[in-house]
Amino acid sequence: MASTPLGDDNYPDPLVSSPQGGGSVWRVVLLGLFLIGLSVAFSLYSDRIPPDATIAFVGVLAVVGVFCLFGLAAGLFRFAGRDERRTVPQAVADSLPFGAVVSDRDGKISYVNAQYGSFTGAMNNGVPVGVPRLFAGQSDASEAIYRLSRAAKDGRGAIEDIRIMGGLGGSQTESQRAFWYRVAVRPLPETDDARKPLVIWSVEDITRDKENNESAFRDLQRAIDYLDHSPAGFFSADAHGHIQYLNSTLSDWLGYDLAEFNAGQLRLSDLVRGDGATLLMRGRGDGEIRTEIIDIDLVRRNGTSLPVRMLHRAARLADGELGETRTLVLDMSSAPDTEEELRAAEVRFSRFFNDTPFAIATLDGEGRIIRTNAPFGRIFRWVDEEKSLELQPLSDLIGEGSRERFGRAIADALANRSEVEPVDALLSGEGDHAVRLYVSASEPGAGSPERVNVYALDMTDQRKLEAQFAQSQKMQAVGQLAGGVAHDFNNLLTAIIGFSDLLLLKHKPGDPSFSELMQIKQNANRAAGLTRQLLAFSRRQTLRPQVLELPLIVDDLTVLLKRMIGEKNTLTVEHGRNIWPVRADVVQLEQVIINLVVNARDAMPEGGSITIRTSNIAQGEAERLSYEGMIAADFVLIEVQDTGTGMSPDVLQKIFEPFFTTKELGKGTGLGLSTVYGIVKQTEGYIYPESMLGVGTTFKIYLPRHVPAANEIAAKTLAAAPVRDLTGHERILLVEDEESVRAFSARALRATGYEVFEADGGDEALEVLEDIEFKIDLMISDVVMPEMDGPTLLKHVRKTMPDLKVIFVSGYAEESVRRDIEDDQSVEFLPKPYSLDQINSKVKEVLQKLEKRGN
Numbered sequence: 001m002a003s004t005p006l007g008d009d010n011y012p013d014p015l016v017s018s019p020q021g022g023g024s025v026w027r028v029v030l031l032g033l034f035l036i037g038l039s040v041a042f043s044l045y046s047d048r049i050p051p052d053a054t055i056a057f058v059g060v061l062a063v064v065g066v067f068c069l070f071g072l073a074a075g076l077f078r079f080a081g082r083d084e085r086r087t088v089p090q091a092v093a094d095s096l097p098f099g100a101v102v103s104d105r106d107g108k109i110s111y112v113n114a115q116y117g118s119f120t121g122a123m124n125n126g127v128p129v130g131v132p133r134l135f136a137g138q139s140d141a142s143e144a145i146y147r148l149s150r151a152a153k154d155g156r157g158a159i160e161d162i163r164i165m166g167g168l169g170g171s172q173t174e175s176q177r178a179f180w181y182r183v184a185v186r187p188l189p190e191t192d193d194a195r196k197p198l199v200i201w202s203v204e205d206i207t208r209d210k211e212n213n214e215s216a217f218r219d220l221q222r223a224i225d226y227l228d229h230s231p232a233g234f235f236s237a238d239a240h241g242h243i244q245y246l247n248s249t250l251s252d253w254l255g256y257d258l259a260e261f262n263a264g265q266l267r268l269s270d271l272v273r274g275d276g277a278t279l280l281m282r283g284r285g286d287g288e289i290r291t292e293i294i295d296i297d298l299v300r301r302n303g304t305s306l307p308v309r310m311l312h313r314a315a316r317l318a319d320g321e322l323g324e325t326r327t328l329v330l331d332m333s334s335a336p337d338t339e340e341e342l343r344a345a346e347v348r349f350s351r352f353f354n355d356t357p358f359a360i361a362t363l364d365g366e367g368r369i370i371r372t373n374a375p376f377g378r379i380f381r382w383v384d385e386e387k388s389l390e391l392q393p394l395s396d397l398i399g400e401g402s403r404e405r406f407g408r409a410i411a412d413a414l415a416n417r418s419e420v421e422p423v424d425a426l427l428s429g430e431g432d433h434a435v436r437l438y439v440s441a442s443e444p445g446a447g448s449p450e451r452v453n454v455y456a457l458d459m460t461d462q463r464k465l466e467a468q469f470a471q472s473q474k475m476q477a478v479g480q481l482a483g484g485v486a487h488d489f490n491n492l493l494t495a496i497i498g499f500s501d502l503l504l505l506k507h508k509p510g511d512p513s514f515s516e517l518m519q520i521k522q523n524a525n526r527a528a529g530l531t532r533q534l535l536a537f538s539r540r541q542t543l544r545p546q547v548l549e550l551p552l553i554v555d556d557l558t559v560l561l562k563r564m565i566g567e568k569n570t571l572t573v574e575h576g577r578n579i580w581p582v583r584a585d586v587v588q589l590e591q592v593i594i595n596l597v598v599n600a601r602d603a604m605p606e607g608g609s610i611t612i613r614t615s616n617i618a619q620g621e622a623e624r625l626s627y628e629g630m631i632a633a634d635f636v637l638i639e640v641q642d643t644g645t646g647m648s649p650d651v652l653q654k655i656f657e658p659f660f661t662t663k664e665l666g667k668g669t670g671l672g673l674s675t676v677y678g679i680v681k682q683t684e685g686y687i688y689p690e691s692m693l694g695v696g697t698t699f700k701i702y703l704p705r706h707v708p709a710a711n712e713i714a715a716k717t718l719a720a721a722p723v724r725d726l727t728g729h730e731r732i733l734l735v736e737d738e739e740s741v742r743a744f745s746a747r748a749l750r751a752t753g754y755e756v757f758e759a760d761g762g763d764e765a766l767e768v769l770e771d772i773e774f775k776i777d778l779m780i781s782d783v784v785m786p787e788m789d790g791p792t793l794l795k796h797v798r799k800t801m802p803d804l805k806v807i808f809v810s811g812y813a814e815e816s817v818r819r820d821i822e823d824d825q826s827v828e829f830l831p832k833p834y835s836l837d838q839i840n841s842k843v844k845e846v847l848q849k850l851e852k853r854g855n
Helices: 021-044 051-074 087-094 139-154 207-228 248-254 276-281 339-355 374-379 400-414 460-506 514-537 550-565 586-602 619-623 649-654 672-682 712-720 739-751 762-771 790-800 814-818 836-854
Strands: 099-104 109-112 158-165 178-187 198-205 233-237 243-246 292-299 305-316 322-331 359-363 369-372 423-426 434-441 452-458 546-548 569-575 582-584 608-617 635-642 686-692 696-704 731-735 755-759 778-782 805-810 827-831
Touching: 139 158, 139 178, 139 198, 178 207, 233 248, 248 292, 248 322, 359 374, 374 452, 400 423, 400 434, 400 452, 434 460, 460 514, 460 739, 460 836, 546 550, 546 586, 550 569, 550 586, 550 608, 550 635, 582 586, 582 696, 586 608, 586 635, 586 672, 586 696, 672 686, 731 739, 731 762, 739 755, 739 836, 755 762, 762 778, 762 790, 778 790, 778 836, 790 805, 805 836, 827 836
Parallel strands: 569 608, 731 755, 731 778, 778 805, 805 827
Antiparallel strands: 099 109, 099 198, 158 178, 178 198, 233 243, 233 322, 292 305, 305 322, 359 369, 359 452, 423 434, 434 452, 546 582, 608 635, 635 696, 686 696
């Protein structure tokens, strides 16, 4: 999206300053006027001026003229227009990593940059909305936005961090994730050409920074906890011998209360007897930094001695001076004195070494394996029983793409570098098994070849989750695009279907134009079916769920399905006993079954058999299933099985992606299974494919069992009662930004006797209500409109008319619309596209409910 300047030419762009070329032009004009004046003077007094002066003046004029011509050719004088002046500042604004909005203090927008337009809800039919409206409806943001709005009106700077569950737009897939936005407002310097003081808003998504900070804080807390409760003591002292850190283990050994400890409170001389403090403060004469082993006694708080072994290292600063020390303390008072105790300690270490959940290996200087723990073979999938891992180059076990980076990590470890970057690698065997390798130097021992330690974490599951997350983001993006296209298309179809109905009222079946009008309406209804497919793919279609008996639905489709699969294929239907009811949209469910059967037919070019099964899956049986993401509950299972060519694992992972197809060009759109997936998910079900090359494919659909409520049958019977008399005399306000849809709807309602008032948006609707003194019986409003949408309009109307009946019309699903309405008890819904009969029937139905409630 490009940056969007708003307003007329008389309202200067606050992000653009006047170019310097304008001043140069005025200087040229003044110079020209001066020279013209001199020329007039010479002409009036030519008889008094010597000829030589006249020739000199003409020469000066020639030189000035030539200079101006060359200056214009070289671009020294630029007549910059508004579009040229905007180029560089607009590029600067668009390059900002955060959204920026310039407006006056009352919220009138003058300019937005491209980053702001990328936020969900920032643009309403191509028109940017202000920052307060962008966060409207977000309860978590209301107080912060109020404070920012007050600061903007007062011309003050302010900044707020706002936390929103699911982010702007309320993504269902990430409804449990907290998104953070940093919103700031500050006044801009006043300019001579600005009619009102301006402010600049900034909106920045700081979710990743917050998560990284929280993760780093948790890791730090975990590391501190590990260090505090490690089985060894640890302390650090500065160059002057003041204790800066003391872990919990050492404080317990010495009898100090860690809660009362403050950095610098204790000195080394308080912990070490005699000259021990001087020994710990002394640096090495050769200047090298090494770990020294010091056996010494510490002093407990009660004055008793504690024999310890210290692994002591003193850091050096850049200027060579002694820095802080790092000292590990081992309690030698309980150290094993006998060979049996030493063997027991080795057994304990061996159990710890082999029971860790990650792989550990030690390598020699050439990167060959010296020793491994038990999980190493499992994580690296080493199954060669005849060949040992010992002295095998570890680089042979990882993929070629990571070997160079792993070699550099080994070199860094051998060079005793303190920080070695971890290496992410795939294993060299089959599959996509991934590991993360942490490399560090090993303390050299006498006669031991071990030089490098390698710790390997199995990252396979995490990689899969990351891939699934990326795929879900891609599906969501394409789904939003498809939903937006379908919404706009529904507006066009509403007008086409509606005006067709109006024409059909005038042209009866005997009229020559009747058949053509019917063709227009039928094709418009077919197009409406295509939009339902797009909305199903984006999971935003309007479902009309009802209680269904699956065996009856499948049996009704059998004749149609047999005709579709042809004579060389056979269809078998198998039903379990006492199949539970489900609640779903019958049309969408039929579309799911038809799409799966057609795909099965296409997978059997030489013919084969297709089997449709229905059965009950109790909660206990569902708990034993290993399908990812599926909860344990009662389900009704639909299986569609074929004996076709089957699919490879790679194809199986992509079949629900939009526009992915294995069919020849022109024989498949790639939306069939995507639509199936969307319908099943919106019905709160699950779909899982199972396939094997050369054997066939089975799609398993799990739909939740429906338990009917006590009043469900009565409500269904009441809703089924048809509306006969569609005429009326009530006053109706029709709010619709699409002119063709508004024109059709108004004519349809007036034709049945209603008094209709029209408005093309929320602002105009409020003006109309004031003009007619809020005397209406019903309001019909579109949901998505520029400037003020339907739910926002409803909030304003409720202040004056709390009991007004409202019908919302939209091409999106009713459930998604109602989520944006605070009080939806008195709101009815009419999906687009709708016909003449549908809008009249809905209006009559709502008004009759209002009359019954009044009586």
